Structure formats: structure tokens, C-alpha cells
Amino acid sequence: MFVLKLIARNALRHKLRTVLTVTGLVVAVLAYGLLQTVVDAWYAGAAAASSGRLVTRNAISLVFPLPLSYENRIRGVDGVTLVARSNWFGGVYRDPKNFFAQFAVSDNYLDLYPEFVVAAQQRADYQRDRKGCLIGRQLADLYGFKVGDVIPIKGTIYTGTWDFVVRGIMEGRDESTITRHMVFHWEYLNETVRKRSPKQADQVGVYILGIDNPDNAAAISRDVDAVFRNSLAETLTETEQAFQLGFVAMSNQIIAAIRVVSYVVILIIMAVMANAMAMSARERTTEYATLKALGFGPGFLALLMFGESMLICLVGGGIGMLATPPMAAMFKQAVGGVFPVFTVSRETMWMQAACALVVALVAAVVPAVQAARVRIVEGLRAIG
Template identity: 50%
Template sequence: MIFILRTAFNNAFRHWVRTCLTILGLTVAILAFGLLQTVITAWYSKAASASTARLVTRNATSLIFDLPIHYKEQISGIQGIGEVAFAQWFGGVFKDPKNFFPQFAVSKNYLKVFPDFILNEDDQLAWIKERRGAIVGRQLADRFDFKVGDKIPLQGTLYPGNWEFIISGIYEGSDATKVTDRMFFHWDYLNSRLAGMPANPLLKPNTVGVFISTIELPEFAARVSDLIDYSFENSNAPTFTETEQAFQLGFVAMSDQIIEAIRTVSYVIVFIILAVMANTMSMSVRERTREFATMKALGFKPNFLTALILSESILIAIIGGSIAVILTPPSAKAFQLATDSIFPIFLVSQQTVILQIISSITVGILAGVFPSLQVYRVRVVDGLRAIS
């Protein structure tokens, strides 16, 4: 075994430039694979961090239609429901449309429903007191360098006019996987300004986009959802209720084809490097045909030579793969910064690292199979005549 490993190592680096270039190619490919897998993970991160113990109730016709605010009392009265909060999409522009970030007008108890957002008590009190107060998440604050007391001017899109909010606090995520790229402000403020605007059938006061409710027993989420929807079945605005996770996955599903394309590309990259490495290994082994024939003449069986070739191939793959695994987290960070925080959570998951390792070893094994077969088949007398 020691002989095989030592010889595999020596053989791998006898043409060190070629081997280093192969390792470089493999590193780039496995790194790209890891980054694309991380993009997919990031895409699902909001859904992954969403809860199954919260229900989201929206208009059954479409999310673009609102629900009357008085539904809150009815929902609160349904058995199994805990706290009920609500939110309305605002969609303002901060200086430039490319500075997009989500803004919601929310109820005062919103943070009670989302304990994953942590805001200290002083800031909570300050926010409640300030009519134009807003709280921003840590990721959003870092992105625009927002500080408590800063004024955020927003140009209304759905809701016309210029709006100005004062940052009352910066909330944190309960852990690193929580997305904190949103701004919340008082629904009361939005509603009061809306009441003063000319009548618009699409912008009615006293309406909200969604109700978010906590449930006491998550295993009865489907039953409680049915009860909510049943309550409004014959109203002017029937509802559709699902868990928060299902609600978020519904958004992700809209981009399913893009995700599938990214996933496919990530595997194609691995396949390309497999072809490149198989070719390199074949060349390398073909150059050594006489050496392998000599070993066969000395009595070494094809299985031993296969082990020698596979060890060399896997060794190269492991070196390239390991470098890629080490480089993936800093590259992911750089990628996140370069893409202007499109992905607020861009963490390399354990599953991605495992996939990278499996891909590297698979490439190493498969790249060594074809040259091993060449050596397996070559007759000793023909091999001995081969030119080194």
C-alpha cells in the first residue's frame, strides 16, 4: 500500500507542470460547482429559514389583492391561533431603483410573531413612539451603512409621493441563516396617509396584504388553515392560508427553471473537468505503457496496476478538490460582495462541501478507469515495444 501511494505520488508529479495545470483546472471547476450550489442554497434560504409554525393568509384570488383589516379579529378568534400580525408590501425606491430592498408596513406586534428578528427593548419603544419610525435588518443596515437616527427617503411607486422614515433600530437575526435585508415601518402611518389621498380602487385604506399568525400546534397547520379560509369562504375577499414556508416556496417555484438551469450547469462543469482529466490521465498512462508492460512482465497483475493508476488519479483529484473546498467560503464572500448583496444569505452549506468532495473523488475514479482499462488490455510484448 505504501509502495502504491508513494509511486502514485511520484508518478503524479513527474510532469509537474501538466499535473499542476490539471489540479488548477480541477480546483476552478470544483470551486465553480460549489459556488453554483451555494447560489441554489441561497435561493432557497428565505424558504428554508421560514417557519412551519406560522400561517400566512392572503387573498385567494391573488396576492396583488388586499384583505380588509377587520379580518384580524376573526382570525384571532379561531381555535389554535396565537398572535396575529399583518403586513403590507410598500415597494418604494431608495435613491435609485437598483438599490432595491423589501419594505413592509406592519402591525405593532409584528416582532412578536417573528421572534427570529431580535430588537432590543429601548429600540422597540423608540420605534413604537415614532410615527415615521422604521426598523432595518442588520444585512440591510450594513449594505447601505444605515445607523439609528438616519432618515431614509423613499420614492413611492405603489403608494405615490415622497416618504421619509427615521431609523429607530436595527434588528438582528437569531442566527446566521436568518435573512435580515428588510425594512419594517408602521402600517398606521401608511394607512393614515392613504386616507388623505384621492380615492383609488387599488389603494384602499384599512386593507393589508397578508395576515401572519402563529399557531399553537404546528402539526395542525393544515386544519387551522382550512378553518381560516372556511371563515371567509363566502365573503367579498375569500382567503388562502398556508404555512410561511409553503408561502415562501411559492415565490421560489416561480424561478424553478432558472434554478434547474444553474443546477445543470454546475454538473456540466464537473463533467467537463472529468473529460479533461480523463484525457490527461490517458496521455500520462500511454507515455508509460512500457513501464506498465515491464511490471506485468515482472509478474504484477493488472489489478495492481489499476490500483496504481487509480491512486494517482484520485490523488490529483483530492488535491484539486481540497484546494477548491478551502477556497469556496472566501470566494463565496467575494461573490456576495460583487453581486451587491443580491443574496443576503450566501453561506457554503455542509451539503455543498460534501457534494464537492464526492464530485472530486468521483472525477478521480472515473478519470482513472479508462487508462486502467488500456493498461489492463495491453499485451506485455506490445507494451514492451512501446516508445516511452
């Protein structure tokens, strides 16, 4: 108890310095947590991808579609249980800044995505309406869409203005499910394209495959691609997670920069903390010499330095960790839904605690060694 009181009094001896150091720690730990959450949000789509789904696309590029005739041949591959069609629509809702994903999908699409929950009546209404669409809950909350609303989408790939009627809301199975997109009938898209430009009809952007055993994903992928080897449109089949990571890889440099910045912030506060502890040790040279003269050993003096550093980092790191979730919620709202999932993970919280602990230990090492090595005579002679 005596040691704890002494550590607390030492920490509060220079209140302004301590407050500024704690404030710096709060900002650093908070910034680290938010930056790591941004990285997690970037990978949220890939992290939520199912290992029981494969994606088959044109081997050259996603820009090139695949023939509709491939569907039956893919369905005949051993291990494939279900095949759904999906086309990227790429339309604009009112203003180009109102970007959200739209997919033309086959009617069995939802059978492959149990994480999207749609009420039975709404799904039935959607199936009956050729111009019907399903809106993700996050997207509905963002723009205020409700069942029965008509959404005008101006096509970029498929020209013209397309009117879709909201027939249902796709709820997420849990908070990690991204529901910021819209799906509508692939048949409606194909029929319209056939009228306007027959040569572009019966083309599929990607096929989504359900498989019987996720452990056989690699073998099934090879078998599917083997069916279309040396054809006019060869395929590339991969897991849904690998498919999603292909998009994330396009921004790897940005993600790497964010990671580097998050650790630079910690290094900076580590230097600030070390400087503050060094100043404290230098100011107390005479006191440490007196304590040694009274019989206190080097270990006790080192304990005082480590204890003070730990206390300051505990307060600063703790406040920073507690502030991270509400700040993340405010950040998500401020950026206007850029990140559909922006939740501080348990791993990020543990990393924040670890960073605060490392800062406390590293910052106290040199001052603790200096305090432990103080010579009584030289310490009592020291001034300031």
C-alpha cells in the same frame, strides 16, 4: 510506502500536464461550489421560514388586498394564537437600483418573529414614534443606516415621499437570518392613505398567523379559508415556507439552469481528467509490461492508475474546496448585497468532495483496465 512514492512520482512525471489538470479541477470544484451556493441563497428565505407561522392572502392574487375586518374573524379560528398585519410598501430609496423590501406591519409583528432581535429601548422608541422604522442589520450595513437617521422613501404603490426615522436595528438570531428589509407602522400607512384616498384605507396585504401547533398547520389553514368561502374576497392560507416558495417558483427555470451548469462543469473536468489519465496509461505501456514481467499483477497496475487519479483529484479538489468560502465572501461583496445570505453550506462542501471522488474514480476506470490488460510481449514491443 513504496506504492505511494511510485504514485507520487508518476503524477509528477509530466509536471505541466499535472499542474494544468489540477488547475482545471480547482476551477471546476470551485465553480460547482459557488453555483450550488447561489441556489442555496435563492432558497434561503424559504429555508428560514417558520413552520409555526401561516400567511393568509387574497385567493386571487397578492395584488388584491383583504379587508381589515377579517382580522377578528381569523383570530377566532381554533389554533390561531396571534394575527399580525403586513403590507408591501414597494418604495424606492433615492435611486431605483437601491431596492430593498419595506413592509408596513402591525405592532405585534415582532412577537411572531423571534429571529429578529431588537434592543428593548430601541423597540420602545419605535413604538412611540409614528414615523419610526426598524432596519435590518444587513440593510443597515449595506447603506450605512444608523439609529436616528431619516430615510426618504419615494412611494410607488403609495405615492409621495415618505420620511421614516430609524429607531432601531433588527439583529439576526444567527447568520442564516435574513435582515435586509425595513418595517414601519401599519397604522401610519393606513392613516395617511385614509386622508389621501379613503377608499384604499383599511386594506391589508397579508395576515401573518401564529398557531399553537405546527402539526395542525394544514387543518388550521383550511379552517381559516372556510370562514371566508363564498365571500367577496376569498382567502388562501398556507405555511410561510409555502408562501416564500411561491416567489421562488417564479424563477424555477433559472435555478434549474444553474443546477445543470454546475453538473456540466463537473462532467467537462471529468472528460479532461479521463483524457489525461488515458495519455499517461498509453505512454507507460512498456513500463507496465516490464512490471508484469517482473511479477507484478494486474491489480497492482490498476492500483497505480487509481492512485494517481485519486492523488491529482485530492489536490485539485482540496484546493477548490478550501478556496470556496473566501471566494463566496468576495462574490457576495462584489454583487452588492443581492444575496442577503450567501454562505457555503456543509452539504455543498460534501458534494464538492463527492464530485472530486467521482471524477477520480471514473477517469481512472478505462486507463486502469487498459494497464491491467497489457500483454507483456505486445507491451515490450510498443514504442512511445
